[in-house]
Amino acid sequence: xxxxxxxxxxxxxxxxxxxxxxxxxxxxxxxxxxxxxxxxxxxxxxxxxxxxxxxxxxxxxxxxxxxxxxxxxxxxxxxxxxxxxxxxxxxxxxxxxxxxxxxxxxxxxxxxxxxxxxxxxxxxxxxxxxxxxxxxxxxxxxxxxxxxxxxxxxxxxxxxxxxxxxxxxxxxxxxxxxxxxxxxxxxxxxxxxxxxxxxxxxxxxxxxxxxxxxxxxxxxxxxxxxxxxxxxxxxxxxxxxxxxxxxxxxxxxxxxxxxxxxxxxxxxxxxxxxxxxxxxxxxxxxxxxxxxxxxxxxxxxxxx
Numbered sequence: 001x002x003x004x005x006x007x008x009x010x011x012x013x014x015x016x017x018x019x020x021x022x023x024x025x026x027x028x029x030x031x032x033x034x035x036x037x038x039x040x041x042x043x044x045x046x047x048x049x050x051x052x053x054x055x056x057x058x059x060x061x062x063x064x065x066x067x068x069x070x071x072x073x074x075x076x077x078x079x080x081x082x083x084x085x086x087x088x089x090x091x092x093x094x095x096x097x098x099x100x101x102x103x104x105x106x107x108x109x110x111x112x113x114x115x116x117x118x119x120x121x122x123x124x125x126x127x128x129x130x131x132x133x134x135x136x137x138x139x140x141x142x143x144x145x146x147x148x149x150x151x152x153x154x155x156x157x158x159x160x161x162x163x164x165x166x167x168x169x170x171x172x173x174x175x176x177x178x179x180x181x182x183x184x185x186x187x188x189x190x191x192x193x194x195x196x197x198x199x200x201x202x203x204x205x206x207x208x209x210x211x212x213x214x215x216x217x218x219x220x221x222x223x224x225x226x227x228x229x230x231x232x233x234x235x236x237x238x239x240x241x242x243x244x245x246x247x248x249x250x251x252x253x254x255x256x257x258x259x260x261x262x263x264x265x266x267x268x269x270x271x272x273x274x275x276x277x278x279x280x281x282x283x284x285x286x287x288x289x290x291x292x293x294x295x296x297x298x299x300x301x302x303x304x
Contacts, residue, residue, distance in 0.1 A: 007068025015201030058091035160197030193280035
């Protein structure tokens with residue numbers, strides 16, 4: 001049976017296509033401009049906002065992986081994510097396909113940022129967090145009604161070789177590789193969990209093969225050594241033989257610059273993830289299946 005990846009060209013989609021090959025050669029890659037990984041996948045162009053195109057993409061699938069990303073703007077998330085999710089749920093129900101949704105941690109109550117588990121209360125305060133909570137609940141409602149077999153997998157902030165749209169990659173790894181000073185927002189000494197992209201993709205493919213993993217939320221393997229930005233820079237500085245300097249943009253400067261830089265305006269509502277310790281706990285998957293995260297030093301070395 002076919003395993004279909006919706007949003008196949010992003011960070012997770014490309015790695016997931018490689019990892020699924022351990023289990024099946026029947027892989028369908030779906031995006032606006034799909035590209036092959038192994039050379040023999042089925043490629044399908046689709047706009048996930050168009051119901052008929054999503055239905056065509058899902059037809060014949062045993063398992064569907066929704067790993068798409070959309071432009072990092074609250075307005076677009078509010079407009080587009082509910083449509084994408086409803087189209088995907090409808091198509092999976094019509095064609096009796098199982099659904100894996102790749103999510104983040106924005107839906108959780110910020111009061112619990114110091115220790116996030118699968119049981120952390122869902123009570124977002126940000127616009128993006130509310131969107132994430134709503135679309136996850138759409139899946140959970142169908143699971144509770146017995147009309148959909150699904151799972152939600154969640155990750156902390158990404159990092160990895162050539163990661164796209166990763167804050168750690170863009171602000172630290174990429175700059176240091178170019179012999180520039182690393183940059184960070186708010187506080188360089190607060191602890192912060194990072195999920196290594198290859199770990200996240202491997203675990204997603206693995207979970208989808210486990211009969212007892214369905215109809216649950218899973219945190220994907222994330223190092224329990226949650227470092228500060230300064231600690232990451234210290235590790236990279238040794239690899240790159242550079243001084244471990246970090247330029248920090250304090251809160252008042254973020255607020256001023258957000259008036260002129262759209263991305264900073266979008267990041268502002270998620271300040272709580274950067275100005276206090278943020279720990280993402282993946283103990284559940286480790287206890288259930290023995291899946292462990294790549295060591296932080298090893299992961300950062302692979303980035304350079």
